[in-house]
Amino acid sequence: MIERPMRMTLSDVAREAGVSLATVDRVINRRPGVSSRSVHAVEQSLEKLGYRPDPIAAKLARRSVQRFCFVLPSGNNTFMRLLADQVEAARSWLESQRAFADVVWTDVFDPAALAQTLDHIDDSYEGVAVVALDHPMVRQAIDDLDARGIEVVTLVSDVPGSKRAHFVGIDNSAAGRTAATLLGRFAGGRGGPVAILAGSLSLRDHAERIYGFQQVLAADYPQLMILPVREGRDEGARCRAVVESLLDECPDLVGVYNAGAGNRGIAEALEGAGRARDVIFVGHELTPHSKRFLMRGTMDAVINQDPGHEARSAARVLMALGSKQAIVPDQERIRIDIFVRDNLP
Template sequence: MAHRFLIKEIALQAGVGVATVDRVLNNRGAVREQTKKRIEQAIKELEKQELYSASAGRKLIVDVVVEAPDRFAEEIKDALEAELPTLQPAIFRPRFLMRETMTTPEVVEALRAIAQRGSHGVFLKARDVPEISDAIGDLKQRGIPVVTTFTDIPLSGRIAYAGLDNRVAGATAAYLLVHWVGDKTGNVLITMSDERFRGEEEREISFRRALRTRQPQLTLIDASGGHGLDETTEKLVQNVLRAKTDILAVYSMGGGNRAILRALEAQGKTPKCYIGHDLDRDNIKLLREGKIQAILYHELRQDMRAACQHIMHFHKMLPASAVSHSSSVVVVTPENIPDHIAARFR
């Protein structure tokens, strides 16, 4: 395996021992395939970091642990990497663990491994369950700060949350939907990837409360639990639609919008209003096609900048007054897709 980095640099990036890296690079001894892939990934990460790292500054190794569909995980990674050159005097060295689905034991194991090998901080997108909260507390005791990103675990030992105000997002979705559907009566389909993602749960609670106040005649139909993945989301929506004759509107909080629309179209249902979250490739195309009326967007780069600054503040490299606020909710229609986002998906 060709490389130009010191073995100890690769070992630090991969989170494994120097001897393990030596065995992989020189094809000596038995090493698990998963470990080999992690070392290959570490070299690629170092190559990319070399492009935007300054020659001087304090290096901060941060672990990015994300459970999310690949399309959103890539957006998070791109946003963080785009911010790295702006974070002087720190030089952030991210190590990524991103999977579409992770069991609670897998997340806990990943956080325990980070605690054992050491880190300057963790950016975490995971479910709000006691086991994960306890693992965050263990990291805190070891002096490793955790910033929850995009979905919060507020009763843990995390030092901050960086991401959208999900209560505002849910209320905004209700406001838009009511103005689109008027005084009509009907069913509103809602979907979350997993109710234990607190961010989505907060959106749902806020949306439900606002809709009950504004238009109590609307009935919410729930097809949650698909993890934002197309196949499972489509099946859940299909099951719900078998029992319902009409869908007036859709509020998709957890992604999988192509799958939701396929299930609706298969039964000849065209909602009057469809509201989703996040500007990935699929959602931009659906906006342009007129199949989604609005996307609730937040600037991921600003959120990742805030997350990094919280870590810098923890390590006394930045005053609290210099930490950026997380991004605000922006309503995006086919007419105002941000140029810098649209350019990436042309």
């Protein structure tokens, strides 16, 4: 009896090349995001093993393998880097579910740049998770993806007026109200001005947080005067300059609420002015920087959302949408965490 030669699989190619199955898939389908070294290793393995694609298997794969793209903000936002790390960490699990995920970086503060990035999403992707600016150009780009049959999930910051299928993130109004309650209680009856910083008021999550913060502070802590919102574009240097200017203008500043990123710049400004102990500072996202400032006493509280839960939730939601399965609301609800120095993980 003559044995038929065993057909090589993509898993065999990945093992021979020393790369992931997702990398082999990208090389074969000529998709970006692979180093020249990895491309060469895969091509060498394909030739060595004599891999030939199975047309029938390829047709099945096109129907069953799901490809997703995460569009995240470029720049030095530490939380977004943590989110990208969690997307990377989820790749092996995604591969086991016959799904792949890529990460694309873009300037989400520039609506034209973000819209252009979304417009150039390849049709090989079945779903996109995007940290989005709530702007007409971005809404149109999301609607265009939907028209092309690509499911869109907004991540961290929502665009509710668009045809996005789902939002993955915390209740940002509740997060802002929580921040106001903490700052108001920490003030202990003191009166005076309170500063608010945002990355951009066009980011829905920042705008909703500020709305909730202002709502509670005005109703429950009328002795605290809310100053006009300043924008720092989530950049540490800009946030530092904003707070340095505020400290000069308002020597009696009671507190600072940062609705976005850039905590490091704010902390540096407070410490540099010798005001770290008397100005209450509440911000968002537990990063290595905010942990350090909580330990020093420069920050008083951090409102956090779990980037790992968000990355996995976005992937689960996109897979469910692609396979027409039900989304489990309790599983995908992102909770609000509160950290002070005494309960740091």
